[in-house]
Amino acid sequence: MNRAKLLICFIYSVLLTSCSSQTEKVNGASFVAYGIPVDETHTKPLVTKINANFAAVMPFGFIRGLNNPEIIHNTERQWFGETRAGAKQYSEELRKQNIKIMVKPQIWIRRGEFTGFLNMETEEDWKALEDSYSSFILEYADLAKEINAEILCIGTELENFIAKRPKYWTNLIDEIKKKYKGKLTYAANWDEYRRTPFWDKLDFIGIDAYFPVSDEQTPTFEKSMEGWKKHKPVIKSFSDKYQKPVLFTEYGYRSVDYSGKEPWKFDRSMTEVNLEAQVNTTKALYETFWNEDWFAGGFIWKWFINYEKVGGKENNQFTPQNKPVEEVIKVYYSKKD
Incomplete structure (x- = not known):
């Protein structure tokens, strides 16, 4: 074979590799920060139980x-996994399982207030919040650079902050790009993403996908599929408009009655365990999106580090661990594009 043919073969193989890496779905899990360092016993179940290839590491x-x-961050009073050192250690251990990383810094407001309602009363306070948020997110942009994270999420469900200070966010994205050269997204709430003004500056349209799909006590797979029909075309239209893939920065359902009605609810009055509801709604989400070329994948909410001690058939919360839905996730996460 002459040199010209060898060169052509080499270029062709590079192009194939590049295309393959770009089309691989993000089969991810939101890896919950905890008070201790992690090791193989904490990270390996992501692969053995659901075949995940990505994890969202979430400092706070x-x-x-x-x-x-x-914004108080990266202090000794926080849990280890909520700090920069913890996020780095978690990422390093996850890498040993060939799991890619999205760094997804989160904000917690006292008493669990919704971050989308964050609102300052004076211009002085707005500028103070901007300075504080920049310190917070640039800390983790620097970490994302240090650990070569594949994705950095620049914020989660901060609609009012963005609506009131759009110029700040445009400038912030420019500052982040000076520091971190990987892929960027933002985690917009399911009813927020249509108003997010800066998708053109990011690599993924990020959505926390708690869309209502069924009012049934036990949502059937068929009704859940039907429920997606009003949301899917709108989501795709944003992918088409901006020529960006959609990434579900969070998705999932509680194993509880009416799980598809208001999936975002973390309501302790909703206590009736319903494992079938979680299975049906989750399977419908995969069948609706995971085969679409414009859809990048997503991160199941949420995965705790002590696998043997969490979830289970009596648990009515979001985690899929030790529940029937775990096998559903593994099946879809094992499929090749």
């Missing part, structure tokens, strides 16, 4: 109230 910042501009 804390705010004392909806009108408080100070």
Whole structure:
């Protein structure tokens, strides 16, 4: 074979590899921060139980109230996994299982107030919040650079902050790009993404996909599929408009009655365990999106580090661990594009 043919073969193989890496689905899990370092016993179940190839590592910042501009982060008072050192250690251990990383810094507002309602009362406080948020997110942009994270999520469900300060966010994205050269997304709430103004500056349209799909006590697979028909075309239209793939930065359902009605609800009054509801709604989501070329994949909410001690058939929360839905996830996460 002459040199010209060898060169052509080499270029062709590179192109095939490149295309393959771009089309591989993000089969991810939201890896919950905890108070201790992790090891193989904590990370390996992601592969053996659901065949995940991505994990969202989630350091935290804390705010004392909806009108408080100070974000407290990376302190000794936080759990280890919520800090920069913890996020780095988690990422390094996940890498040993060939799991790719999305760094997804989160904010917790006292008493669990919804981050989308964050609102300052004065211009001075808005500027203080901007300075504090920049310190927070650039800390983790620097970490994402250090660990070569594949994706950085620049924020989660911060609609009012973005709506009131759009210029700040445009400038912030430019600052992040100076520091971190990987892929960027933002985690918009399911009813927020249509108003997010900066998708053109990011690599993925990120959505926390808690879309209502069924009012049934036990949503059937068929009804859940039907429920997606009003949401899917709108989601795809944003992918088409911006020529960006859609990434579900969070998705999942509780194993509880009416799980498809208001999937975002973390309501302790909803206590009746319904494993079938979780299976049916989850399977419908996969059947609706996972075969679409414009859909990049997503991160199941949520995965705790102590696998043997969490979830189970008496658990009515989001985690799929030790529940029938776990096998559904593994089946879809094992499929090749």
